[in-house]
Amino acid sequence: MEELYFTADVPGLRIDKFLSNAVPDISRSYIQKLIDGGSVTVNGNNIKSNYKANSGDQIIVCLPEPEPLDILPEDIPLDILYEDSDILVVNKPKGMVVHPSSGHYSGTLVNAVMFHCRENLSGINGVLRPGIVHRIDKDTTGSLLICKNDASHRELAEQLKKHDITRKYHAIVHGNLKQDMGTIDAPIGRHPADRKKMSVHAPHGRSAVTHYKVLERFGGFTYVECELETGRTHQIRVHMASIRHPILGDSVYGPAKCPFKLEGQTLHAKVLGIRHPSTDEYMEFDAPLPEYFSKLLNKLR
Secondary structure (H helix, E strand, C coil), X not given: CEEEEEECCCCCCEHHXXXXXXXXXXXXXXXXXHHHCCXXXXXXXXXXXXXXXCCCCEEEEEECCCCCCCCCCCCCCCCEEEECCXXXXXXXXXXXXXXXXXXXXXXXXXXXXXXXXXXXCCCCCCCCCXXXXXXXXXXXXXXXXXXXXXHXXXXXXXXXXXXXXXXXXXXXXXXXXXXXXXXXXXXXXXXXXXXXXXECCCCCCECCEEEXXXXXXXXXXXXXXXXXXXXXXXXXXXXXXXXXXXXXXXCCCCCXXXXXCCCCCCEEEEEEEEEXXXXXXXXEEEXXXXXXXXXXXXXXX
16 A cells, blocks of 8 residues: 655645645545545544645545456557557547546547556556546547556656646637737636536636647638646636637537537647656657548648
């Protein structure tokens, strides 16, 4: 069993939120399960998820050993951008869920990676997310990083926490962006009315920053590059919608009807840059645009 130690420095913040900020590679729902199971103590005492931290609180998180995986490896082809003994970088296709969840226990990227990597995957993120440091939406394509061991996972999770990982997305948005570049700095949290959505108007939202620049304009649409400074759920989709330029094909945050047959948003994780967890060498991976995206760009041109 691994133990993590923290000292609270933000008074009044819920303990589950404090820990989700402190350990970004562990989901808040998993943290709440650890708290409910007595695996989190504050000053030596068990607490509840709604406990509000005081400055100087000594927090210990006991991470249980990874449970035997019930998720089965599946021989699903992977578009591999890079691989060595520590990491795997893949170009995720559209329509593929990253990790198993309710209703999606097969056909996920995790199923494919388990088959490809065999036993060589980190176990830090639990039985349903082996090797997963970050994720992208089902209908978002592009670069995704997988860790093959716990040491690499910890190092890259720390880079992610410190915003040291380069993540550049390409997207087509509705409307004509007038500024050639800009920054959207707006906290994101769960939508106050629709719990399946995120919103910049949510109470107690987490800091979220997206930088964008225009690549091409097509009259009614704009081709942009969005660089993440933070990595909140649906961040680019929510931020672009908040400035009235939602992602083309995004029926959740944009218009219900799309003028093109896309079956999902035009959002692609193109560039991923990291410092290698073993060599500290900066490495950058560029996932080519999927065919449907390139064809649409040519059509708009």
